[in-house]
Amino acid sequence: MSEPVQQAEAYFAETTADDSERQRLAYIQSSFDPKSIQDLTRIGVGPEWECLEVGAGGGSITRWLAMTVGTSGRVVATDLDTRFIADIGMPNVEVRRHNILEDELETDAFDLVHCRFLLTHFEDREIALERMVNSLRPGGLVIVEEPDFSTIKALDHSHPDSEYFDNVMSILFKKVTDQKIFDAFIGPRMPFYLANAGLSRIGSSGSLWVASGGDDHAGHLRLSMPILESMGVLASEDALRLVNILSDKSFKFTPFASYSAWGTRRA
Ligand SMILES: C[S@@+](CC[C@H](N)C(=O)[O-])C[C@H]1O[C@@H](n2cnc3c(N)ncnc32)[C@H](O)[C@@H]1O
Numbered sequence: 001m002s003e004p005v006q007q008a009e010a011y012f013a014e015t016t017a018d019d020s021e022r023q024r025l026a027y028i029q030s031s032f033d034p035k036s037i038q039d040l041t042r043i044g045v046g047p048e049w050e051c052l053e054v055g056a057g058g059g060s061i062t063r064w065l066a067m068t069v070g071t072s073g074r075v076v077a078t079d080l081d082t083r084f085i086a087d088i089g090m091p092n093v094e095v096r097r098h099n100i101l102e103d104e105l106e107t108d109a110f111d112l113v114h115c116r117f118l119l120t121h122f123e124d125r126e127i128a129l130e131r132m133v134n135s136l137r138p139g140g141l142v143i144v145e146e147p148d149f150s151t152i153k154a155l156d157h158s159h160p161d162s163e164y165f166d167n168v169m170s171i172l173f174k175k176v177t178d179q180k181i182f183d184a185f186i187g188p189r190m191p192f193y194l195a196n197a198g199l200s201r202i203g204s205s206g207s208l209w210v211a212s213g214g215d216d217h218a219g220h221l222r223l224s225m226p227i228l229e230s231m232g233v234l235a236s237e238d239a240l241r242l243v244n245i246l247s248d249k250s251f252k253f254t255p256f257a258s259y260s261a262w263g264t265r266r267a
Contacts, residue, residue, distance in 0.1 A: 012121065026216075030216040032258050036116060040114065040143065045112055047073060048073045052109075052110045054128075055116070059077060062085060065114070075094070082096075107135060110137065113135060120147055133265055138266065148184075148188055155252040161251060164245075169242075181233065200263060212250075213251035218246040221246050225246075
């Protein structure tokens with residue numbers, strides 16, 4: 001297999017075509033928004049809060065936050081690539097093209113900073129976290145949601161593709177992590193990163209369900225396969241076979257887990 005053509009700090013889907021990337025982000029949203037909203041509700045986001053959403057992607061959580069904080073609150077939604085949030089058109093939302101690893105942010109400004117599936121992409125995640133923490137007012141909350149791809153496993157071992165799927169997926173995400181495309185196993189470590197960033201009252205949660213080929217979670221993985229193939233971590237014949245398995249409604253598997261971790265900036 002060829003070496004990856006990607007630089008470590010480039011976002012792995014940065015050059016993906018509009019329609020495909022919009023759909024991939026939509027699949028992430030429909031799979032993971034219920035849990036994100038549950039966690040955001042549980043930590044108490046409400047009217048008048050001033051929120052920062054980093055790496056907002058397709059913007060569903062930005063929209064939910066904007067509805068929840070109301071017109072007396074506000075949401076700043078940032079992304080390297082604002083093509084899917086530029087036209088969000090809500091009066092309490094400011095969209096900002098911003099690189100969390102390089103560009104300055106206001107300090108002591110927000111009640112909440114949220115990101116999902118962002119820090120997994122950075123080797124310099126401490127830089128991003130420090131910037132996010134400094135943007136909070138004392139007493140403000142950070143909540144981060146990051147993945148653990150080790151949970152992806154076939155559930156029905158009488159299915160002819162189960163053994164192949166488990167083998168190829170576990171090799172693939174180990175390679176993705178070793179070659180620093182993203183850290184596929186970072187989710188459970190997030191509470192430690194938050195503690196090292198100086199936050200207090202740290203909490204965490206995670207969730208899993210039974211996914212099927214052809215559903216939205218499988219759709220997200222299916223659309224990621226050609227990207228990983230183009231980066232040289234997945235052979236074409238494996239990408240094709242995985243796309244077929246992930247389209248097969250009779251194929252049941254555990255999805256990748258999303259871990260949330262949250263903490264409070266000390267007063
Ligand atoms: C996997 S997507 C997740 C999108 C969204 N948070 C969600 O969960 O629906 C990661 C997002 O992070 C953005 N991103 C990647 N690197 C970034 C950086 N250095 N600064 C800001 N955003 C970045 C990407 O453009 C993309 O929109």
